[in-house]
Amino acid sequence: MMTTILRITYLLLPILIGYFLGSVNNAIIIGKVFFKKDPRDYGSKNSGGTNAGRVFGYKIGLLVIILDMIKTFAPMIVLYFVYKNTICLEEAARFVDFDQYAIYLAGIGSTLGHCFPIYYGFKGGKAVSTLGGICLFTSWFVTLIGLVSFFLILKLKKYVSLASICTSIVVVLASIGAIFLPIGMNFGIKANWMYSLFLAVISTLLIIRHIPNIKRLLNHSESKIKWMK
Numbered sequence: 001m002m003t004t005i006l007r008i009t010y011l012l013l014p015i016l017i018g019y020f021l022g023s024v025n026n027a028i029i030i031g032k033v034f035f036k037k038d039p040r041d042y043g044s045k046n047s048g049g050t051n052a053g054r055v056f057g058y059k060i061g062l063l064v065i066i067l068d069m070i071k072t073f074a075p076m077i078v079l080y081f082v083y084k085n086t087i088c089l090e091e092a093a094r095f096v097d098f099d100q101y102a103i104y105l106a107g108i109g110s111t112l113g114h115c116f117p118i119y120y121g122f123k124g125g126k127a128v129s130t131l132g133g134i135c136l137f138t139s140w141f142v143t144l145i146g147l148v149s150f151f152l153i154l155k156l157k158k159y160v161s162l163a164s165i166c167t168s169i170v171v172v173l174a175s176i177g178a179i180f181l182p183i184g185m186n187f188g189i190k191a192n193w194m195y196s197l198f199l200a201v202i203s204t205l206l207i208i209r210h211i212p213n214i215k216r217l218l219n220h221s222e223s224k225i226k227w228m229k
Helices: 002-022 026-034 049-056 058-084 098-115 128-138 140-157 160-180 193-209 211-218
Strands: none
Touching: 002 058, 002 098, 026 049, 026 058, 049 058, 049 128, 058 098, 058 128, 098 128, 098 193, 128 140, 128 160, 128 193, 140 160, 160 193, 160 211, 193 211
8 A cells, every 4th residue: 555655745846846947937027127027918828938038138038048048947857856766656667667657757847837837827838948958868869859849940940939849859750769779878867668759749749738839830921040141
């Protein structure tokens, strides 16, 4: 009985920690503190890094993206090392690899918090920065493929939304490739189908959050970037 409770607790804890930390919205905080504006009242009405850059300037947008990535992998890295070195997990670990699952669950929790922040009426970002933070923490190989994909599509098409959607699919495919070419994984994370499924869940949420952008792309009303020649 105690082992079952322990397992449930150790599975729920990463989700909760990730969610409440992920709910901290850097674009809103920076906007209100330094500019006396809420980014959700301007531009695309979104509180992610892209709209923050549109409203407050590209430097602020880049800062928001970096901070959002950090808030995503911070709970992942802390929980990974805690779970990896916690003696009381010895019995529970016979059930699953808790250190690996802690990373995945914390990442899912962070992404849910970023998209549906409890502190801001559940109106948040679109999971682009969180996916970036997750890839950066888990695999340099997947990160590299994702960066090349993102900037190549952005260069060719000038749509941040299109580049984000396509890259979310590419990183899942790259993670599958890493299964057969076991390279580029960080912190001893295993390149397996569970890892690919984890990225697929995050990518699916990202695509769902971009449905309004997809509609605008289809009717040619989506805004293009102007800073990349």
